[in-house]
Structure formats: C-alpha cells, structure tokens
Amino acid sequence: MTRIISSLAEVQAAYDALYCDLWGCLHNGRTPFPDAVAALQGFRAQGGRVVLMTNAPRPNRFVAAQLDRMGVPRDAWDMVVSSGDAAQAGMFAGLVGRSVYHLGPEKDAGFFTDIPAEFADAPAIARVPLEEAEGIVCTGPFDELTETPEDYRATLLYAKAKAMKLLCTNPDIVVDFGDKRIYCAGALAALYDEMGGTSLYFGKPHAPIYELARRRLAAAWGEVEPSRVLAVGDGIRTDILGGLAEGTDTLFVTGGLAAEEFGPEIDSPDPARLADWLSAQEITPTLAIGRLR
Structure with a gap:
C-alpha cells in the first residue's frame, strides 16, 4: 500500500540518491517551485545526491542552462541526465x-x-x-x-x-x-x-536512461544500491513505472499531471481517491506526496 507523506524530510535518511523529475515536480516549465527546491537542498545537505532525471529531448547542458534561466539554484542538484542524452x-x-x-x-x-x-x-x-x-x-x-x-x-x-x-x-x-x-x-x-x-x-520508463544515470552516478560517487535510490515524479507511467522496473522505491507527486484525480486540496491528496486511482492504474508507488517539499 502506498504511504502518503507530507515532506521528503520524513523519509530522506533511507536514501543516498534521488532520481528526480523536473516538470511538475521541480518547476512548471516557467518557474521553479520554492518548496521543491528547498526539499532537494535539504536532501543534499544531509549527504544525498540529486540526479535530475528528465525526459527532455535535449542534452543535459541545455537542460542545466534552462534551469539556470528559471532561477533553480545549483545547490539543489548534482547532475542532470536527460532522455536526450x-x-x-x-x-x-x-x-x-x-x-x-x-x-x-x-x-x-x-x-x-x-x-x-x-x-x-x-x-x-x-x-x-x-x-x-x-x-x-x-x-x-x-x-x-x-x-x-x-x-x-x-x-x-x-x-x-x-x-x-x-x-x-x-x-x-x-x-x-x-x-x-x-x-x-x-x-x-x-x-x-x-x-x-x-x-x-530512450527516456523514462525505458531502461537506457536509467543505465546512463547509474553509470554517471557511479563514476562520480561510487555505486549506489537500488534500494538506496528514490525515484520521484508525477508521471505514473514514466517516473513511477520506470523506477519500479529498476527496483527502486518511488515517490509519486500527486499534485502534477493527475492532480484533479485526488480531491480539491492539491497539497493533501485524498487517500481513498488515491487508492482507487492507483488500483485502476495497477501501479503501486512506495510513497505519495501532494507536492514535492
């Protein structure tokens, strides 16, 4: 059964790395979400590594430049791995x-x-x-x-x-x-x-982007066990399905693409609605949160 949490800090000690989606989790294509930025900064402050894993069709340096233009601070992430890569x-x-x-x-x-x-x-x-x-x-x-x-x-x-x-x-x-x-x-x-x-x-939920992320993560900081990785995203059939296929825990951000399914309070998904919707999808994330924070 999917556990609903109110903040990443509740569970972050269990993980060494995040595979974190961008659109719908960290930003909306125009501006970053301050609470999400703070959550990633907090994860890194306790020694975790943040891999921004995006289905953007451009190589990672173009994604990083876009984040800079939006105002996402560099201390919120460690590396970008894109579907384009x-x-x-x-x-x-x-x-x-x-x-x-x-x-x-x-x-x-x-x-x-x-x-x-x-x-x-x-x-x-x-x-x-x-x-x-x-x-x-x-x-x-x-x-x-x-x-x-x-x-x-x-x-x-x-x-x-x-x-x-x-x-x-x-x-x-x-x-x-x-x-x-x-x-x-x-x-x-x-x-x-x-x-x-x-x-x-080649992007989420397909294997090539995860294989690339593992190689780059290992080259920079050593091997990370899948059980110590948390895949974060609002795409149930991309971010979450892909993370589950890789053997990692997953954090479903309900306030993204499917926000209207879980009740009027975006920050507090209705547990019954969430359970029914996930049952219909036949996908069970480890964790769920209204917005990344």
Missing part, C-alpha cells in the same frame, strides 16, 4: 540510419550539434528532408503550443510506407507548460506505433 547514443549507433529527418522545433537542434566526446569519432549524422531520410528523430511537435499528434498523421503515414523507424527522444505524452498542457514527442511516437510504425524509446 540517452537517445543521442541510439542515434550515433545508427539505429535509425545516418540520414535522418528531424521532426521537432529548431530549439532542439542541440541534440544534433552538441556531440559528446564519446561520439566524436562516430560516423556523422545528417539532417535531411523527409523524402531523403532513412529514419526520423522526433523531439516533439514543431509548434508545441498549438499542434496535436493528428497534425502529423500524413507525415507518419509516409514514414510508415517507407518502413522508417522513429527515434523518440522524449517518451512523455504531455506536460504542463505553465497553465497550458502541451503534447510531447511521446504522443507522436505513440501515434506512429498505433499506425503500425516502429518507435524506439
């Missing part, structure tokens, strides 16, 4: 070919241009028009504020006819940008799968 490895391995069509906004160009040292000698990846592509790299809609997956049905039908694979750099279906809900790359990849195409996933 894990997906780059798949791209440079040639999983969707060497000539690819970029389905996504130009703001995600760093996925192609910010090449980690480990791939410096890999064969080049060229961005080409759809008609010349071997596969697709999807970082999201071109205009995430107005478009839906259905706007891409014709593009995906063409890709399917050509037997192209789609590399999904962000498995999230939606996120809340301020007070607006927007579609992510995962929604386009899911539609492609429904249409009979083949999508490849």
Whole structure:
C-alpha cells in the first residue's frame, strides 16, 4: 500500500540518491517551485545526491542552462541526465540510419550539434528532408503550443510506407507548460506505433536512461544500491513505472499531471481517491506526496 507523506524530510535518511523529475515536480516549465527546491537542498545537505532525471529531448547542458534561466539554484542538484542524452547514443549507433529527418522545433537542434566526446569519432549524422531520410528523430511537435499528434498523421503515414523507424527522444505524452498542457514527442511516437510504425524509446520508463544515470552516478560517487535510490515524479507511467522496473522505491507527486484525480486540496491528496486511482492504474508507488517539499 502506498504511504502518503507530507515532506521528503520524513523519509530522506533511507536514501543516498534521488532520481528526480523536473516538470511538475521541480518547476512548471516557467518557474521553479520554492518548496521543491528547498526539499532537494535539504536532501543534499544531509549527504544525498540529486540526479535530475528528465525526459527532455535535449542534452543535459541545455537542460542545466534552462534551469539556470528559471532561477533553480545549483545547490539543489548534482547532475542532470536527460532522455536526450540517452537517445543521442541510439542515434550515433545508427539505429535509425545516418540520414535522418528531424521532426521537432529548431530549439532542439542541440541534440544534433552538441556531440559528446564519446561520439566524436562516430560516423556523422545528417539532417535531411523527409523524402531523403532513412529514419526520423522526433523531439516533439514543431509548434508545441498549438499542434496535436493528428497534425502529423500524413507525415507518419509516409514514414510508415517507407518502413522508417522513429527515434523518440522524449517518451512523455504531455506536460504542463505553465497553465497550458502541451503534447510531447511521446504522443507522436505513440501515434506512429498505433499506425503500425516502429518507435524506439530512450527516456523514462525505458531502461537506457536509467543505465546512463547509474553509470554517471557511479563514476562520480561510487555505486549506489537500488534500494538506496528514490525515484520521484508525477508521471505514473514514466517516473513511477520506470523506477519500479529498476527496483527502486518511488515517490509519486500527486499534485502534477493527475492532480484533479485526488480531491480539491492539491497539497493533501485524498487517500481513498488515491487508492482507487492507483488500483485502476495497477501501479503501486512506495510513497505519495501532494507536492514535492
């Protein structure tokens, strides 16, 4: 049964590291949540390591720069591991070919241009028009504020006819940008799968992002047992499902994507509603909290 807590401090002594989601937990896409920042600072102050694990389709340095612009202090986290980082490895391995069509906004160009040292000698990846592509790299809609997956049905039908694979750099279906809900790359990849195409996933809840986080955590501070890691997030089928698959405890932030399911008090989820909803999802987080604090 999922235990509801009121603060991270109640349980933090049991863990050496956090895999903490960003959107819906630490910020809303525009501004950070002060209580969440304080909670992460408190965890680090007692010796814990904070790995910000995000399904952002960009390499980690671009995510860190975005956090800086938002005003998230550097003493709230230790490292960033992004879906973009894990997906780059798949791209440079040639999983969707060497000539690819970029389905996504130009703001995600760093996925192609910010090449980690480990791939410096890999064969080049060229961005080409759809008609010349071997596969697709999807970082999201071109205009995430107005478009839906259905706007891409014709593009995906063409890709399917050509037997192209789609590399999904962000498995999230939606996120809340301020007070607006927007579609992510995962929604386009899911539609492609429904249409009979083949999508490849690298972010939460899929294994590659966790494998990358473990390697980087171990390289910096030594191995951390899964039982001493807490996965934190508001995505029941990304953050929580992924953490459970990795054998870690999980903290479900109910005040994020599914906030309306748990009663009018966002900071205090109704236990009965939470239990019913989790039963319907067939997923049982270790812990739950209204907002990260």
